[in-house]
Amino acid sequence: MSQVKILLDESDIPRHWYNVVADMPTPPAPPLGPDGNPIGPDALAAIFPDAIIEQEVSRERWIPIPEPVRDIYRMWRPTPLYRALRLEAALGTPARIYYKYEGVSPAGSHKPNTAVAQAYFNHKAGVRRLTTETGSGQWGSALAMAGQMFGIEVRVFMVRVSYEQKPFRRSMMETWGTEVIASPSSETRSGRRILDSQPDSPGSLGIAISEAVEEAVSRSDTNYALGSVLNHVLIHQTVIGLETKKQFEKAGDYPDVIIACCGGGSNFGGSAFPFFADKAAGRKVRLVAVEPESCPTLTRGHYAYDSGDTEGLTPLMLMYTLGRNFIPPSIHAGGLRYHGDSPLVSQLYHEGLIEAVAVPQRTTFEAGITFARAEGIIPAPESNHAIRVAIDEALASKRTGEPKTIYFTLSGHGHFDMGAYDRYFAGQLEDTSYPDEAIQAALADLPKVARNPA
Amino acid sequence: MSQVKILLDESDIPRHWYNVVADMPTPPAPPLGPDGNPIGPDALAAIFPDAIIEQEVSRERWIPIPEPVRDIYRMWRPTPLYRALRLEAALGTPARIYYKYEGVSPAGSHKPNTAVAQAYFNHKAGVRRLTTETGSGQWGSALAMAGQMFGIEVRVFMVRVSYEQKPFRRSMMETWGTEVIASPSSETRSGRRILDSQPDSPGSLGIAISEAVEEAVSRSDTNYALGSVLNHVLIHQTVIGLETKKQFEKAGDYPDVIIACCGGGSNFGGSAFPFFADKAAGRKVRLVAVEPESCPTLTRGHYAYDSGDTEGLTPLMLMYTLGRNFIPPSIHAGGLRYHGDSPLVSQLYHEGLIEAVAVPQRTTFEAGITFARAEGIIPAPESNHAIRVAIDEALASKRTGEPKTIYFTLSGHGHFDMGAYDRYFAGQLEDTSYPDEAIQAALADLPKVARNPA
Numbered sequence: 001m002s003q004v005k006i007l008l009d010e011s012d013i014p015r016h017w018y019n020v021v022a023d024m025p026t027p028p029a030p031p032l033g034p035d036g037n038p039i040g041p042d043a044l045a046a047i048f049p050d051a052i053i054e055q056e057v058s059r060e061r062w063i064p065i066p067e068p069v070r071d072i073y074r075m076w077r078p079t080p081l082y083r084a085l086r087l088e089a090a091l092g093t094p095a096r097i098y099y100k101y102e103g104v105s106p107a108g109s110h111k112p113n114t115a116v117a118q119a120y121f122n123h124k125a126g127v128r129r130l131t132t133e134t135g136s137g138q139w140g141s142a143l144a145m146a147g148q149m150f151g152i153e154v155r156v157f158m159v160r161v162s163y164e165q166k167p168f169r170r171s172m173m174e175t176w177g178t179e180v181i182a183s184p185s186s187e188t189r190s191g192r193r194i195l196d197s198q199p200d201s202p203g204s205l206g207i208a209i210s211e212a213v214e215e216a217v218s219r220s221d222t223n224y225a226l227g228s229v230l231n232h233v234l235i236h237q238t239v240i241g242l243e244t245k246k247q248f249e250k251a252g253d254y255p256d257v258i259i260a261c262c263g264g265g266s267n268f269g270g271s272a273f274p275f276f277a278d279k280a281a282g283r284k285v286r287l288v289a290v291e292p293e294s295c296p297t298l299t300r301g302h303y304a305y306d307s308g309d310t311e312g313l314t315p316l317m318l319m320y321t322l323g324r325n326f327i328p329p330s331i332h333a334g335g336l337r338y339h340g341d342s343p344l345v346s347q348l349y350h351e352g353l354i355e356a357v358a359v360p361q362r363t364t365f366e367a368g369i370t371f372a373r374a375e376g377i378i379p380a381p382e383s384n385h386a387i388r389v390a391i392d393e394a395l396a397s398k399r400t401g402e403p404k405t406i407y408f409t410l411s412g413h414g415h416f417d418m419g420a421y422d423r424y425f426a427g428q429l430e431d432t433s434y435p436d437e438a439i440q441a442a443l444a445d446l447p448k449v450a451r452n453p454a
Numbered sequence: 455m456s457q458v459k460i461l462l463d464e465s466d467i468p469r470h471w472y473n474v475v476a477d478m479p480t481p482p483a484p485p486l487g488p489d490g491n492p493i494g495p496d497a498l499a500a501i502f503p504d505a506i507i508e509q510e511v512s513r514e515r516w517i518p519i520p521e522p523v524r525d526i527y528r529m530w531r532p533t534p535l536y537r538a539l540r541l542e543a544a545l546g547t548p549a550r551i552y553y554k555y556e557g558v559s560p561a562g563s564h565k566p567n568t569a570v571a572q573a574y575f576n577h578k579a580g581v582r583r584l585t586t587e588t589g590s591g592q593w594g595s596a597l598a599m600a601g602q603m604f605g606i607e608v609r610v611f612m613v614r615v616s617y618e619q620k621p622f623r624r625s626m627m628e629t630w631g632t633e634v635i636a637s638p639s640s641e642t643r644s645g646r647r648i649l650d651s652q653p654d655s656p657g658s659l660g661i662a663i664s665e666a667v668e669e670a671v672s673r674s675d676t677n678y679a680l681g682s683v684l685n686h687v688l689i690h691q692t693v694i695g696l697e698t699k700k701q702f703e704k705a706g707d708y709p710d711v712i713i714a715c716c717g718g719g720s721n722f723g724g725s726a727f728p729f730f731a732d733k734a735a736g737r738k739v740r741l742v743a744v745e746p747e748s749c750p751t752l753t754r755g756h757y758a759y760d761s762g763d764t765e766g767l768t769p770l771m772l773m774y775t776l777g778r779n780f781i782p783p784s785i786h787a788g789g790l791r792y793h794g795d796s797p798l799v800s801q802l803y804h805e806g807l808i809e810a811v812a813v814p815q816r817t818t819f820e821a822g823i824t825f826a827r828a829e830g831i832i833p834a835p836e837s838n839h840a841i842r843v844a845i846d847e848a849l850a851s852k853r854t855g856e857p858k859t860i861y862f863t864l865s866g867h868g869h870f871d872m873g874a875y876d877r878y879f880a881g882q883l884e885d886t887s888y889p890d891e892a893i894q895a896a897l898a899d900l901p902k903v904a905r906n907p908a
Contacts, residue, residue, distance in 0.1 A: 071458075107830075378629055
């Protein structure tokens with residue numbers, strides 16, 4: 001049998017992150033303040049350290065990875081690139097399928113790639129305390145672990161529906177010494193405002209971000225950390241794609257298509273952007289973002305300026321959005337339940353340089369179970385979205401007889417999501433399509449700035 | 455920073471398992487039938503395929519690993535050997551601490567090392583169906599996954615207390631296509647007999663084994679697979695120690711002490727026996743088995759012939775035992791709740807060639823949390839037992855100032871054990887010492903054979 005895992009040495013951990021801004025055909029649109037005017041870097045200083053703000057606005061292609069960050073990366077990186085020989089055999093496809101497994105991190109997903117970087121830069125700036133939000137718990141776990149590594153106290157606002165569905169993600173964060181609060185909570189003005197009008201609110205990432213940002217803004221010893229969406233987060237995640245490229249080189253192969261699930265965009269951006277550099281240089285490679293039909297930000301959202309949180313505490317960003325007041329159905333891929341999307345991913349999609357596809361929930365679990373039975377690993381529900389599309393590509397290859405090299409990122413394991421698998425087996429999972437009316441209504445909700453639809 | 459992970463290539467996966475019998479100073483005592491006379495290999499033919507029976511009685515030092523088994527091993531093997539630099543720093547010890555992480559297997563522990571082998575040999579013998587028992591769920595998960603890989607239907611009798619404490623282990627097995635039954639169940643005569651006298655029995659491995667063996671014996675299409683205790687199981691697990699030796703060679707170091715938790719003995723035997731070969735050849739290395747104070751088989755049990763299950767369906771084996779009717783306290787290290795111990799481990803301990811130590815439950819969680827906060831990975835409660843002793847060794851090294859090379863096996867992750875961590879944090883975990891009266895009472899329970907105490 002051929003090699004199953006394509007491994008790299010610790011010395012192969014990238015020494016620089018890649019910044020896709022350097023290769024984008026048009027510069028990214030600036031974030032706007034509440035007055036509709038572009039904001040400068042200093043507007044972010046209340047919640048981010050300087051090093052992060054510099055990365056956020058950087059146009060440099062390569063950003064150095066500090067050695068203390070690489071030292072923590074060594075604990076699980078480089079992650080393995082797998083050749084999915086058993087899945088290929090199960091599907092009877094002539095396609096070659098590869099996946100990179102980010103679930104080997106102690107927190108079980110790709111999220112620590114940026115959590116460790118953010119904890120380090122805050123630690124270096126003398127920050128002792130970080131707040132954040134978490135949906136499925138993957139980001140919160142990652143920051144809990146990373147905070148512990150640098151002696152930073154972490155407080156996590158966890159979307160209530162996930163807090164209830166995934167009590168053991170909370171225990172995991174507590175094991176790493178972190179306090180977890182169900183959001184909306186009564187601890188912030190933003191939370192109380194929501195609870196007043198909707199006491200049984202399931203919460204949303206937008207609300208949890210409002211709470212975490214509010215607390216960071218109101219305390220001088222406290223900064224905020226975001227797990228996705230922003231440029232610096234996607235920059236940190238490019239260790240995924242940079243390693244993948246080295247691994248394909250080692251395997252003597254190159255992908256025809258890169259597939260990754262896309263919520264806020266950090267997994268997709270981190271996986272695909274280093275390949276965008278090749279694409280920009282003329283190489284043929286498709287980059288496909290996969291989102292849930294119940295939260296179809298890229299495929300059915302508006303491309304407009306909107307805020308990143310429900311309360312409008314963040315700057316306005318030009319992105320695909322379902323509206324900041326969007327509260328998505330309680331699907332199980334909690335990491336994909338966000339109203340907006342990374343401005344970088346949004347712009348590349350808007351310019352036709354990347355693809356996006358929305359898939360229904362049940363079919364993603366079906367794909368994940370097929371994968372688990374062939375490859376052993378039980379995937380996170382988020383990752384099942386990428387697996388669905390990868391399997392569809394492989395089956396198309398089978399129909400046409402055309403061999404093809406398919407890559408997807410297995411962004412995390414499903415060890416804390418077995419309740420969702422239970423409900424799938426019990427026939428209790430729904431396919432929720434997002435209603436047209438809500439998409440229309442979001443238009444009226446958009447902030448009134450000159451560049452937005454009237 | 456030095457290398458954190460000492461990795462091997464897939465080509466370094468051992469081509470042979472190691473059989474410690476070849477290096478033991480005295481041959482192992484034979485298993486006995488109910489009449490007290492040694493049984494031959496054919497007595498096992500009702501539940502095991504020939505290849506497994508040959509391994510069970512083999513005295514060959516090296517047993518070839520079939521290529522289809524190595525091909526499945528490639529999915530996660532060789533497992534990494536970690537240098538615990540951050541734990542060393544946290545403890546301020548001059549000791550060098552290493553651990554091999556078996557939790558990278560899809561089932562999350564070392565158990566697939568033998569599950570895959572057993573599924574393969576049964577598949578090759580034309581068996582379509584396997585029954586087994588599981589305590590913490592790690593063995594059941596491993597056999598569920600392995601069965602799926604070879605197209606074998608698997609039925610798992612899961613100790614009721616674990617079934618209730620760990621519903622997501624059940625979901626995991628179901629995701630791999632396996633049926634899970636809480637034990638004692640009404641599906642077997644053995645189960646019904648227990649339920650009649652004790653309807654709320656928490657179950658035990660001994661009872662679950664009775665149920666699984668009864669079903670395998672009564673159906674001609676069905677074999678039985680055991681996750682620990684027997685010689686062939688420990689043989690398969692030696693891939694752990696064989697890889698560890700190669701990794702120490704690569705690191706230019708050699709352990710002064712090998713530490714592994716010990717329930718039925720498969721993790722300890724698999725980790726330590728390849729080093730016993732060195733010890734037998736004159737090299738100085740300590741081999742330490744760690745068990746819970748609440749189930750002190752080696753440290754306080756009787757060295758006597760006893761059966762492996764509650765109903766007396768298995769042959770009698772000479773081993774340390776707390777008595778086959780032993781029902782241990784519902785501690786959280788479900789994988790260490792077994793009345794007996796591997797005859798090979800027992801004999802080596804009886805002859806003073808290995809060490810054993812029993813540790814209380816709370817202090818193992820304390821050690822596991824110290825480990826998680828330094829090294830990131832959240833360990834299984836079973837593994838916390840080894841971590842406790844490894845930390846104690848490192849602290850002793852700190853006191854004496856003597857550098858030392860300490861190795862322990864991190865046999866699995868704790869992703870399905872977060873409820874136990876919750877209870878630890880809530881102060882609800884007890885330190886249960888096993889009562890002297892029960893140890894005395896077990897004497898009277900021992901089977902009446904010539905070599906047992908009267």
